[in-house]
Amino acid sequence: MDESTIICKCEEINLAEIESAIQSGAHTFDDIKRITRCGMGPCQAKICSSLVREIISQSLEVSLSEIGLPRMRMPLKPTRIAALAGKETSSSVVSVFAESAPKEGDES
Ligand code: FES
Incomplete structure (x- = not known):
């Protein structure tokens, strides 16, 4: 290293x-x-x-x-605001990242 x-x-x-x-x-x-x-x-x-x-x-x-452990704060994983507002059930980290990833053919 x-x-x-x-x-x-x-x-x-x-x-x-x-x-x-x-x-x-x-x-x-x-x-x-x-x-x-x-x-x-x-x-x-x-x-x-x-x-x-x-x-x-x-x-x-x-x-x-x-050496102390890191202090953790909520939420412990990427979470949609809608889930925090109670308008959606919790989702997995994979789905949050998958939705934000550029799709094939996207131009940006
Ligand atoms: S926050 Fe350090 S590797 Fe993810």
């Missing part, structure tokens, strides 16, 4: 940015999130949180169990 390795795929945050945040005093995932936006993408840190916690653990030479 080099400095340009993407750690948070959703927000395109690389290892150098994570390490810079740690050197600036970030000691938890939430500290890094506030500085870099890491963990604020569509997956809401499901992909990057364990990697970032490992990087913090190695950089600060503390055990992984001492």
